[in-house]
Amino acid sequence: VMKKNLLLLCYILFIPLSAFSQIRIQGLVIDAQTKDGLPGATITVKGSSFGTITDAAGKF
Known part of the structure; x- marks a missing residue:
């Protein structure tokens, strides 16, 4: 249970x-x-x- 809570906390913080x-x-x-x-x-x-580099039309 503690492992699942820690994993959930990581998702909440890093997403x-x-x-x-x-x-x-x-x-x-x-x-x-x-x-x-x-x-x-x-x-x-x-x-x-x-x-990046611009394309043939100068767009990036």
């Missing part, structure tokens, strides 16, 4: 943390002169190791 850590960032990188999307531009989140 909300994983739900809040799911953040979606999206955008478009464009050329300042032509306004065309820039494919292959590197996007990083400052202060972290998270990042």
